Amino acid sequence: MTLLQQLKQKDFFTETEYHIINYLLEHLDQIDTLTINELSKQTFSSNASIIRLCKKLSFSGFKQLKVQLVKEIESNKYISKKVSYSIPFQFNQTSYEIIDNMYSLYNESIKLIQSQINKEELIQVAEVLMNANRIFIYAIGDTKFTTQAFINKMIKINYYPILATADHEELFISQSLKKGDCALFVSYGGKNDVLNQCIQICHQKNIETIIITANQSNPIIRQCLHKIMIPNEEKEYKIATFYSQFAIQYILNIIFAIIYNHQ
Template sequence: MNIIQQLINHQNFTPTEQSINTYILENIHSIAKMSIQQLALATHSSNAAIIRICKKIGYKGYKDFKLALAIELESQKFINHSVDFSTPFYQSENYYEIINDISSLYKETINIVQAQLNINHLERISQLIINSQRIFIFAIGDSRITAMTFINKLMKINIYPILATENYEEIAMAYNMTPHDCAFFMTYNGTNNQFKTCAQILKRKNIPMITITANKNSRLVDYSDICIVIPDMENDYKIGTFYSQISFQFILTVLYSFIYKYDYMHHHQHKKNLDFYIKK
């Protein structure tokens, strides 16, 4: 759920907090330019009351809230609001309409995620994958399928990630890792208890961790050295995991491209030689 939805739907605000909340929603595009003192003055409230609101919706304070809101508003510029990411089409639609719906879903998903990407984070993740002795990928369900595609791409350029969750031995895998390895968690909701246990083990062993998730409150975010958090656009009553898997696939494709670019001519020649034998 995004910030604006949280502000609209939150049920536990005090009357003072609700008054501040109403002002924020009515002046949403001005908040990013306001200091906490200016907001307190405009709402006849206090800094403490504003900070309480921020904490109730999952932020450490006003500064974190304001930054996240600015990013969300920027990403909203790319969103076609006719797209429903959980139910992108309905039974009453004809096949041509469904094709257009799914096309819009793909385009809007990529636009939203692209607006969130941090080049520095992507570069750091790419370098970590390149420089690690072993890359252990933690992914289950539909995320596992997307992870397998990423693994397949890397194998073609002589990088061999290990799918730690392949035989449900992820805790043993985590325990056997060394600081020369890296762990890569791919989980949309970020609530898997096994992953949490793995992350605790990895943190104690000082093993670098990467996470892609849509849950900014996940403990994996706290444990990870580098994290990509995408907007949570799906609800529990979805037709399929369209948005989440398109998002992950797009991010992983960008990471693969960064890795390929790092030693472009070598990878290009290697793949060319490989393709020669595959096509024989």
């Protein structure tokens, strides 16, 4: 879920918070130059209230929230609103229409991800993987198969990641991680209780952790040192995991390409 989408969820905020949010949404064209003092003055609220709202949205302060808002506003200028990332085609459409819709889905997905991707974080993640003694990857469901393709590529350049979730022994494996190891968690929804327990174990053991996810509201991700956020466009009700797995594969391919280039 994008920040703009979160801001429109009224039930999640107090009356004071939503008064601040309402001002932001009505003045998006001015957000780039808006200061916290000006926002406080215009909404009759305190700087502390604004900071609390920012932290509720997982930002350390107003500056960080503003940067993300500006980024999303700019990226939205180039994204087609016609694409449905969850249901890209209807059952009454012709095969030709489905072909065009699938093209639009992947074409717009690339534009969306590229417009919001944190390139510095991607480079850091690649460096962490290159320097790790051992790489442990945590993924379940369709994502497990997507990460296996990444593992296969890595093996061909003499990196040997271990899929910790291969035999449902991820909790035991997490306890065996040591200093110098790296744990990469890949979960689009970020709602798996077992994976969250594994993240907590790694955090307690001071293991360097990475998460690739679309769920910005999951508090467990704060325990990961490195976070690669995917735009959250795919809904619970969907035809298949077209967008989510494509997005994850794209991110993993970029990481692999950076590592490969350092060989």
